[in-house]
Amino acid sequence: MKRFLPSMLIAASMFTQCAVAVDLGAPQGEPVNAVLTSPPNVPPATNRHKPAKVIVKLEVIEKEMPLADGTTYTFWTFGGTVPGSFIRVRQGDTVEFHLMNNPNNKMPHNIDLHGVTGPGGGAASSFTAPGHQSQFTFKALNQGIYVYHCATAPVGMHIGNGMYGLLLVEPPEGLKPVDHEYYVMQGDFYTVGKYREKGHQQFDMQKAIDEKPTYVVFNGSDGALTGDHALTAKTNQTVRLFVGNGGPNLVSSFHVIGEIFDTVRQEGGTVEQHNVQTTLIPAGGAAMVEFHTQVPGSYVLVDHSIFRAFNKGALAILKVAGPEDKSIYSGKEVDSTYLGDSAVSMQPVATAAKAAEAGNLTIPDQVAAGKTLFNGTCSACHQGSGEGLEGVFPPLAKSDYVAKLSQDDLIAIPLNGHTGKLTVNGKDYDSVMPPMSQLNDDEIANILTFVLNSWGNAGGRITKEQVAKLRANTPRPAGAAH
Numbered sequence: 001m002k003r004f005l006p007s008m009l010i011a012a013s014m015f016t017q018c019a020v021a022v023d024l025g026a027p028q029g030e031p032v033n034a035v036l037t038s039p040p041n042v043p044p045a046t047n048r049h050k051p052a053k054v055i056v057k058l059e060v061i062e063k064e065m066p067l068a069d070g071t072t073y074t075f076w077t078f079g080g081t082v083p084g085s086f087i088r089v090r091q092g093d094t095v096e097f098h099l100m101n102n103p104n105n106k107m108p109h110n111i112d113l114h115g116v117t118g119p120g121g122g123a124a125s126s127f128t129a130p131g132h133q134s135q136f137t138f139k140a141l142n143q144g145i146y147v148y149h150c151a152t153a154p155v156g157m158h159i160g161n162g163m164y165g166l167l168l169v170e171p172p173e174g175l176k177p178v179d180h181e182y183y184v185m186q187g188d189f190y191t192v193g194k195y196r197e198k199g200h201q202q203f204d205m206q207k208a209i210d211e212k213p214t215y216v217v218f219n220g221s222d223g224a225l226t227g228d229h230a231l232t233a234k235t236n237q238t239v240r241l242f243v244g245n246g247g248p249n250l251v252s253s254f255h256v257i258g259e260i261f262d263t264v265r266q267e268g269g270t271v272e273q274h275n276v277q278t279t280l281i282p283a284g285g286a287a288m289v290e291f292h293t294q295v296p297g298s299y300v301l302v303d304h305s306i307f308r309a310f311n312k313g314a315l316a317i318l319k320v321a322g323p324e325d326k327s328i329y330s331g332k333e334v335d336s337t338y339l340g341d342s343a344v345s346m347q348p349v350a351t352a353a354k355a356a357e358a359g360n361l362t363i364p365d366q367v368a369a370g371k372t373l374f375n376g377t378c379s380a381c382h383q384g385s386g387e388g389l390e391g392v393f394p395p396l397a398k399s400d401y402v403a404k405l406s407q408d409d410l411i412a413i414p415l416n417g418h419t420g421k422l423t424v425n426g427k428d429y430d431s432v433m434p435p436m437s438q439l440n441d442d443e444i445a446n447i448l449t450f451v452l453n454s455w456g457n458a459g460g461r462i463t464k465e466q467v468a469k470l471r472a473n474t475p476r477p478a479g480a481a482h
């Protein structure tokens, strides 16, 4: 065995040598137009066995899109999406690249493709003013999964506004066929307003320089891959994720809760690593991960720097459908601990935000939005039914304690927390409710309006102005968020 190992190592290193930069010769046959796809879709395999000339046409579009429900942002995009269009070629292909800068855009842009061998990865040859286009050609010498991004000054701002995507250079023999391929890319965003603050948000340069993102998300927005937009698969299938990290600042500790990666091509390289729980994806890097699905249910994709998942948006869902396999897992859907409010549609929150902006927010709007938010935050303790847990978490349903409180004292509970004795419906509680001041003014207003109008409580309404006033006039306990 001892004598056998070194020869295995030599064989492995010979293999990797064959797999690095190679010129497979001149393109053959008719030029091919590359199929570009929007995330989370991946173009089909090239299924080619000879190098070709591949034409890629990518348009830069500056556009307003949602960053969260009720929150918009002016993204700068490659192909109209964040991340940008997925590009798939084969090792040895000669790529004729056309970059168009939409005439309605305000900024010049260019592209640096990490799969290009040449100064700037194409950046210098692709600098393009609005209403113009540029063209350059490169040969894809190395296989792998590569990030591309804009590299126009200020580079951080262009990347921070969503200008990145993935380029797959298939090995000459192609990738092993799988049942599903998906395109997932993490990015950090910096806004003047707080996380989930409603309305149009501006880029915050100082937060970006300080590397203190407001949002860390997959595929360009909070909830881009949750609810109705979740990724899907069936049991007994193989899933391959192309996972990129656009940054601009953060490194991703990419993890799928409840799955183990059978195979990871770490950093997008050629060496395969097996049986991985969490893979590190650098800013400006990518990985290919593969796993086999056995047990049905919801699998949560996260950046395991976990506050980013639950408080900044870095959370996506893969729904696996199929029959239970009790020999592998006893059953029961992933609980709300891991899903939070992403298990439900956030549409009511967006509806309420729109109504508030238009100046016609109704109590039913607030109740619907508040219910959604309650289920992601308060329900962990007070339960979805509002009944609480006897002796531990007091009920909010028909609470005689809530009924006695002034509106300001009620607002103060989620805003500043509560400690010490209180009696609800004849039962004593002496515990701690942590301040939930990371919630915005409108979120607290909507949650409390929902509580007041649910489960037999007396009704009433809390406005975001009331919450804002109390926030300004009362101190947060030490350690609480703003």
Ligand SMILES: [Cu+2]
Pocket (backbone or CB within 6 Å): 076, 107, 108, 109, 110, 150, 151, 152, 158, 163
């Ligand atoms: Cu740009």
